[in-house]
Amino acid sequence: MIGLMITGRPSPQREASGAIVELPAQLAGDALIDGQSPPADSYLIDWSRDRRGRARFIVRPGSVEDVQALVRWCSQSSVAIVVQGGNTGLVGGALPDNSDYAVLSLERLNRIRCVDPLDFTLQADAGAVLQDVKDAAEASDMTFPLALGAQGSCTIGGNVATNAGGINVLRYGMTRDLVLGLETVLLDGTLWNGMNGLRKDNRGYSLKQLMIGSEGTLGVVTGVEVRLSPRPTQVETAYVGLGSFRQTCELFRMARHLCSDLLSAFEVIGEECLPLAHLIDPNLRSPLTQACPVHAIVELACGPGIDAGGLLETMLTRALEAELIRDGVVAQSRSQAATFWAIREGLVEGQARRGFHVRTDLSVRLSEVPKLVEQARACIVREWPGWTSLTYGHAGDGNIHFNVLPPIDCEIGEARTVGQAVLTRLYELVGALGGSFSAEHGVGRSRSDVFWAGLSQRERQIHTAIKAAFDPAGLFNPGCLMPDRGDL
Structure with a gap:
């Protein structure tokens, strides 16, 4: 063990200068950041810059064993743990609000462990950036379809913790539909390894599904095994203009019937959002030739043997005949399709800049x-x-x-x-x-009161019982998802 001075809640012996923290030796040095120091800012300010958190210290373990050592120490010392991936969340779930808490950053636990083309699986450390996971799948002629605006900085462990969605939910589902197994450190520091690569496993309760979407309140996910899909060889993208959201829903129903599961994305954008994308890049302008109250991006993806372009053209022709769309452009290249998606992503960044x-x-x-x-x-x-x-x-x-x-x-x-x-x-x-x-x-934290107030008494009892089974001391992410123990 090694003694380090960390400013935080004063102990009786260190009332003036802070408490001595004796962390395992392997977590000293540059793995440890004082919560009051300038380097801590990037861990204590959220992506939107709307919130600033507080923490006793930030630890950046470099191995699963280091995570186990830290969790074991925190459990023995009654120090609460807030796990953090890319810190791209929007509801304060990974942002500590108490100067006694420890932030466990998984940014150094970022390896792609293996890609298995035969089983269509990939294993990665929880701190692996989503884009790196997608690139590794692509390099093996497969695809990991989870797609988010923050995929260049969010992590696969954070995606699991929040059950992230994104633009491809239509075809592939949420994160929980893509996860085959997890590796998780429990409160006593033991490691539960549920990464067996099985598509079908009907033995008892699904512990992985309890962890997915639990927002770091039940344990620390250190490894993730996901299922991959064949890489599409055809991707066809259209940008269309419509008169109302009702017509947009009618267009979606038509596209779903005509294109079935080849429909991979259907995004809608109110025309009022476009100036915000323009804030990020003045070249981001509507590709339509006329003003339309509602815009939509429609994308089909498939392998060889299907005329995806012809299918999209047939669908759009029928939509024009039915007077559902007023104008539209079909991307003639991947780069043109990327400009369509840049509008969708840019309007989100524009709001943050505003x-x-x-x-x-x-x-x-x-x-x-x-x-x-x-x-x-x-x-x-x-x-x-x-x-x-x-x-x-x-x-x-x-x-x-x-x-x-x-x-x-x-x-x-x-x-x-x-x-x-x-x-x-x-x-x-x-x-x-x-x-x-x-x-x-x-x-997260910003909506925990709303969530809790909307539960029935029996639902609260069930949530409380699940939390107590994994975290009886209430040390994993207090105040996130459900109120602090004292408020229950």
Whole structure:
């Protein structure tokens, strides 16, 4: 063991200078960062820069054994642990809010362990960046279809912890549909290895499914095994303009019937979002020749032997004849398709550059998407004139990001106060439609109260029992997903 001075909650012996932390020796040196030092900032500020956290120290283990040693030490010392991957979350789930907590960063645990073309599987450390996982699959003529705007910095372990969604949910499902097995460090430091590569395993409870989406509240995921798919040899992408969200839903139904499972993505963008993409890159402009209230990106992907381009053209021709679309462009190259997707990604970055805004990831049944958008837009106009609604998302799976910008001259304190009222109202609207306030971002800290309030008494008991089974001391990510033990 090695003694290190870390500023944090003073102990009786070190009231003036902080507490001595005796971590295992292998976690000393540059693996350890004082939570009060400038290098800690990148671990304590979230992607949106809306929140700043606090921590006693940050540890960056370089091996699974080091993670075990740290968790064992934290358990024995009653130090709470917040696990962090790429720190790209949007609900504060990986951002500690207590100066006594330890941040366990997995950024050094980042290897691609193996790719198996015969079994169509890949194993990686939890800290492996999603783009590196995708590149490794591509190098073996396969694909890992999870696709997110943050894939260049988010990690596969973080994707597992939050059950990330993305643009390909339509065809491939959420993260939990892509994970075959996990390797996880439990509270006493023992390692549970559930990576056996089996597609079908019906023996008892699925512990991996409990871990997926648990947001670091049950254990530390250190390894992930995912299933891969054949790499598509044809990808056809169209960018179309429509008159309303109702027509967008009708277009989706047509595309789903005509293209079946070849339809890999169906993204919708309100025209009002385009100026935000323009903030990031002045060259990001609509490829359409006329103004349309709603834009959509439709993508088909398949292997050889199918005329994907002809299928897409047939679908678009029928949509034009049915007067569902007003204008459209089919990408003639991958680079042109990339410009379509750059608009979708750029509008998200543009919102962050614009500053504080109300951010949601609402989910309703497919048939209710138009109603949700209409009600939400009308609500903002009626109750908060001057605030700007932005609507975009994965409409093909019922997930709409309905965000709201304050007036440009609105003082930040007022914007946050009003923003909370806007958020509450939007959650009421989605709840009345039987939807969810979290389609893919998770619960984190920022929405734990909303989540807990929406559970029945019996559901709370079940969640509490699961948490107690894995983490009886309440040391894994306190305050995330569910209230602190003292508030239950």
